[in-house]
Amino acid sequence: MNRRELLQLAAASALLSALPLQRVLAAPSLIAATPLGLPQVILARALQDPEFTQQVPEPELRHWKDPDQLRAWLARGEASVTATPTNVAANLYNRGVPVVLMSVNVWGTLGILGLESRGPLAAIEDLAGRHVGVPWRGDMPDLVFRYLLARAGLEVGRDLKISYQSSPFETVQMYIAQRLDAAVLPEPMRTATRLQSVQFGQTPRELDLQQEWARLAGGKPMLPQAGVLCRRELLDEHPGQVAALQASIGRAVDWVVQEPSAAAQLGAEHAPLAKPVFEGAIKRTILNMVTAAEARPALENFFTALSELSPGFIGGELPGADFYYV
Known part of the structure; x- marks a missing residue:
């Protein structure tokens, strides 16, 4: 090692010694x-x-x-x-x-939007006779909804109709086009749909599923x-x-x-x-x-x-x- 290389190494060592140890040993x-x-x-x-x-x-x-x-x-x-x-x-x-x-x-992120023209939506029992869209069959929104329907004594096929979509975006499109009477949606899609409905001159009814869980199953209106x-x-x-x-x-x-x-x-x-x-x-x-x-x-x-x-x-x-x- 020549004198120039030795001086460069010494300078680099001095710089490293001045850095916080945590920065030098930082994890990937x-x-x-x-x-x-x-x-x-x-x-x-x-x-x-x-x-x-x-x-x-x-x-x-x-x-x-x-x-x-x-x-x-x-x-x-x-x-x-x-x-x-x-x-x-x-x-x-x-x-x-x-x-x-x-x-x-x-x-708490799940709720239902309902067309105003189909009447009140103050409880899940009000969905009787309606066509409801649900994204992701067998996933959390679907199971929470069907659990609450059973607790309320409603039977799919007899009391109401459910159709499933592959994504919330598809559910939203069908609801906005009024091909559904109501839609089960998580946030933020629920808010996006509400705002879009207002632009089309619709004022959706809304039902919070956490509150319905507390009413029908007991406990606090909170779901993990x-x-x-x-x-x-x-x-x-x-x-x-x-x-x-x-x-x-x-x-x-x-x-x-x-x-x-x-x-x-x-x-x-x-x-x-x-x-x-x-x-x-x-x-x-x-x-x-x-x-x-x-x-x-x-x-x-x-x-x-x-x-x-x-x-x-x-x-x-x-x-x-x-x-x-x-």
Whole structure:
């Protein structure tokens, strides 16, 4: 080594010694995934949290289109964290994908919009004689709706008609065209449809399914519908990252509730939906970050109720204790 190379090495060593040790030993970047909607807003905000980015400087956020794509990403290690419906998380676990549910933060997002011309929609019993559109047959919106119909003593085919669509977008199109009397929709599609209906001169009736659950099944009008999970590998190898992310998710949920305008702007930047849609969705969704361990009783009650209609909803059985992050 000549004198010039020695001086360059010394200068580089001095520069490295001046950097914070945490920056030098920073863990590799984290890849997170999310569906569209408020879970995406929450996770996007959490990944921007300065206290989290001190540990993970450049986290990446991806959008998954359906549970099959998510399952492939998690199985191949292409994503280590994701926002997801809770039944999808349980299903992944029961299919042998090594995942841990970190928290539940969405507790109320389902509702029904009904054509004003078809009369009042103050209770689920008012749907008797109507044609209702439901997206994703066998998925959460469908099972919640059919569970409530049974509790109200209504029978599909005898008391009302249900038709299924492959996506909420198709359900919305049929409802706006008045080919349906009512539509079961999650947020933010429920708000988007309401706003679009008004543009067409319609004022939809609306029924909150969380309130109907409380009325017909008892308990609070809250359903543990969506949260965040991580790969077991991430928790085992980087528990500090998971703890930091859990804390940032809690702060993100509080921020969305307290700053709906700013949260709606963040949502519009990450999804093909306008800011007013997200603002309306935030107002009509129950958001509260609860750790998975604390949410376990509510999750098991919810899973048990809907599994009576479809055991495959969560993959055949309740997840084990190691599914829940403490």
